[in-house]
Amino acid sequence: MDNDNNNNQIENANQNQNENEMKNLEKKVTKNLIKNYSNLLNGNSFKDFSIFVENKSNPFEIKVHKSILSSRSPFFNESLRQESLSISLNQFNKKEMESILSYIYYGNISFENQENLIQLLEISIYFKLNLLKEIIQKKILNSINYSNFFQFLFQNRNLNSNEIEIKCFELINQNFSQIQNNENLFNLTKEEIIKFIQFKQEKKEIFQFDFFQFLNNWIEKRNERLKGKKEKEKEKEKGIEKKRLFHSFFSLFDKDSISKQDFDKLKQFDFFPKSFLVDIQNKVIQDNQKEIENKEKEIEDKWKKEVEEKNKEIEKKEKEIENKEKEIEEKWKKEVEDKNKEIEEKWKKENQDLKAEIELKKNFPQFSDSEIIKDIEYVKKLQEWINDNDFFSKMKKGFSAKKDGFNCQNWHKAVDGKVKTLIIIKTKDNFIFGGFTQVGFKYSTGGEWINDSNAFIFSLRNDKGDRIPAKFTIKQGHEGYAIHSNYNSYGPLFGGGNGYNDIWLNSNLQPGNSNFGHSYNLPNGITWNTNEGKSYLAGSYSSWVVDEVETYFI
Structure with a gap:
């Protein structure tokens, strides 16, 4: 594949090189051809025809080749069909003829002298050199500017090129205010002025006062040129000429193309008949009337629009008020509705709580004064987990931290030596959890671990909605760390060793910590000594606050 790419690149490079070489050869051939034809023109070899230019009495002879002239110029092709050895072109000078011949022979012509461009254009037309004519005309159009357009316009009078004339008219039109007193402007012929007026009419431009002022001055200057007449005849002829010119110019103007602002000034010009001026005046009045009507309509439309917008605004405001009232009402x-629902739900809850309380007191009187157990479902769960009807029928609440004090010694005094002990803890954040031991706590001042294979801890309520009340049994092999008793230092303590305790309340019955899972089984999916395990029972490892501790035993 790489070899193919390399071959293609080499082939393309060779092709490009060949093309460049061919172009260079073509340029060389063209250059040699021009040189050869230049040598033919400037040399004397094989010349078989003479052209005589300039004055007839002493013409200048230029020798040429008939075959080249007839092949390049339709004029010479027709002229040289006659059996003649020469032709006289006295209307052209030597330099002009040499320029044309250099173009005919080898396509070269000099434009160094721009003053002769018009003459060269005339010559190209005369000799029917259409391509040269097109080249020179473009050159002229590109050369016409503010400083020379009068010169080209006057030179064009014999040639009568419409393109050159229009280009000059455009510059006159663009710069009229600057040149209106220029003497060259007054040298325009009547025909040129008529064409200029028609030019402006075609462009649908408005004629301002300054143009009519120029026109009047032009007529006056033209009449002053009438010389060699007797005064009376001169005045008579001037009057006739003036009327004739007035008529010629007047017929060109369209009333719509004359500036209405200059109407009063136009009255001074004789070439506008009174009827024409009256028509303009009437048109001015009509235009003014129309302008007034348009203004009135504009004011009326504006007023209608404002009223319409105001009505829309009022309607919008009314709608807003209506929506606001509806919003307030809703x-x-x-x-x-929410208040009634809240009252109803509150009433239902209070009613349910009352029923539950009645049922709780009726069926489980031992929890009737509990600050923690308010839900009979919790009692049913505890009853299910402990699974000892004798315990439930005989147990009593032996300690309440709120009543008996947040003190571990008070707690130990109440519970030490009792068997089948149920401890329920409630935090300020309403977490409810605790533990149960079959063997109970015993008095110990130095601290002692107590073995209980039937001990368990439980969670009745926590912050996770997906966590239902659950019982967690002692891990196999950890039975010796089921509970710990220390009269002087600790309250309830379940599980642990080496500082890791599943539930531990300190001497003030506040959290030491809860590193759930050391000695008791964790729920599925939770690992011991992780944040999730540490926060499962009380919401955190050690920053929870105990609100109440209740202890039940036989």
Whole structure:
């Protein structure tokens, strides 16, 4: 594949090189051809025809080749069909003829002298050199500017090129205010002025006062040129000529193309008949009337629009008020509905709580004064987990931290030596958890671990909605660390060793810590000594606050 790419690159490079060589050869051939034809023109070999230019009495002879002239110029092709050895072109000078011949022979012509461009254009037309004519005309059009357009316009009078004339008219039109007193402007012929007026009419431009002022001055200057007449005849002829010119110019103007602002000034010009000026005046009046009508309509439309917008605004405001009232009404209805619902739900809950309390007191009187157990479902769970009807029928609440004090010694005094002990803890954040031991706590001042294979801890309520009340049994092999008793230093303590305790309350019955899972089985999916395990029972490892501790035993 790489070899193919390399071959293609080499082939393309060779092709490009060949093309460049061919172009260079073509340029060389063209250059040699021009040189050869130049040598033919400037040399004397094989010349078989003479052209005589300049004055007839002493013409200048230029020798040429008939075959080249007839092949390049339709004029010479027709002229040289006659059996003649020469032709006289006295209307052209030597330099002009040499320029044309250099173009005919080898396509070269000099434009160094721009003053002769018009003459060269005339010559190209005369000799029917259409391509040269097109080249020179473009050159002329590109050369016409503010400083020379009068010169080209006057030179064009014999040639009568429409393109050159229009280009000059455009510059006159663009710069009229600057050149209106220029003497060259007054040298325009009547025909040129008529064409200029028609030019402006075609462009649909408005004629301002300054143009008519120029026109009047041009007529006056033209009449001053009438010389060699007797004064009376001169005045008579001037009057006739003036009327004739007035008529010629007047017929060109369209009333719509004359500036209405200059109407009063136009009255001074004789070439506008009174009827024409009256028509303009009437048109001015009509235009003014129309302008007034348009203004009135504009004001009326504006007023209507403002009224319409104001009505829309009022309608919008009314809609906003209506929506606001509706919003307030709906909000009020919702608030009343929510309040009624809240009252109803509160009543239902209070009723349910009352029923539960009655049922709790009736069936489980030992929890009737509990600050923690308010839900009979919790009692049913505890009853299910402990699975000892004798315990439930005989147990009593032996300690309440709120009643008996947040003190570990008070707690030990109440519970030490009792068997089948149930401890329920509630935090300030409403977490409810605890533990149960079959063997109970015993008095010990130095601290002692107590073996209980039937001990368990439990969670009745926590911050996770997906966590239902659950029982967690002692791990196999950890039975010796089921509970710990220390009269002077600790309250309830379940599980542990080496400082890791599943539940531990200190001497003030506040959290030492809860590193759940050391000695008791964790729920599925939770690992010991992780944040999730540490926060499972009480919401955190050690920053929870105990609200109440209740202890039940036989």
